[in-house]
Amino acid sequence: FVSIIHISKDKVQYLQSEGLIDFFIQRDNIGYDFAAWKEGLNQVTIYQYDSVTLMNDTCFGPLWNLEDYYSQFDSDVNVDFWGMTNHLETKIDSVVVPEHLQSYFMVFKKRILQSQAFVGFWSSVSELTNIQDVIKLYESQLTKILLSEGYSYKCVLDTSICCKTLENSNVTLEYPEVILKNNVPFIKIKSFTEYPDRIYSLLHLIRMKTKYPVELIERHLRQ
Numbered sequence: 001f002v003s004i005i006h007i008s009k010d011k012v013q014y015l016q017s018e019g020l021i022d023f024f025i026q027r028d029n030i031g032y033d034f035a036a037w038k039e040g041l042n043q044v045t046i047y048q049y050d051s052v053t054l055m056n057d058t059c060f061g062p063l064w065n066l067e068d069y070y071s072q073f074d075s076d077v078n079v080d081f082w083g084m085t086n087h088l089e090t091k092i093d094s095v096v097v098p099e100h101l102q103s104y105f106m107v108f109k110k111r112i113l114q115s116q117a118f119v120g121f122w123s124s125v126s127e128l129t130n131i132q133d134v135i136k137l138y139e140s141q142l143t144k145i146l147l148s149e150g151y152s153y154k155c156v157l158d159t160s161i162c163c164k165t166l167e168n169s170n171v172t173l174e175y176p177e178v179i180l181k182n183n184v185p186f187i188k189i190k191s192f193t194e195y196p197d198r199i200y201s202l203l204h205l206i207r208m209k210t211k212y213p214v215e216l217i218e219r220h221l222r223q
Helices: 009-017 031-040 067-076 117-122 131-148 177-182 196-209 214-222
Strands: 051-055 080-088 090-091 095-097 105-109 154-158
Touching: 031 051, 031 117, 031 131, 067 105, 067 154, 095 131, 117 131, 131 154, 177 196, 196 214
Parallel strands: 080 154
Antiparallel strands: 051 105, 080 105, 090 095
């Protein structure tokens, strides 16, 4: 567990005693999530695992039990890595950003964990200071690198199939109703905070479709 928020030693020990975490890393928010993940991955021998999940704290959820999602993709021999959503090819500052698996939730199977492409990618990650550079150089390129090595990916919501009319949109932020309709189990915090006029309708939809305790969302938004 990697955190940029200070957590007391007592709380870390509690999390470990409950079996919720093994290692804890306290760090400054330098390099964003990719630099944090790199530091976390360096703490373990990743190739010993059947799969590794990387996720950040930009979402509420899970709205539904994750076991079904893991069962679906773990049993699919045509899937080497997977996640929740992808972003279609777009441009950032005139630079073409290829289609990629969005990095807030990514799962990599054993054959990727054992690959030189995966290990080499993480060794190249540095502590960038601009989030757009992180997207252009790391988030989008990881998918591109793995695809070029012959690996394949799928996601819960493939925007290239369902959302072609929303081209160049970040569906996770701009169209959370589509996220919920397609049973994506995580919903972006910014889909509330950057669009406050739809907070109540979104909360109502979550209440109708899921058993997620919406008071957690309400508490966070009040803070």
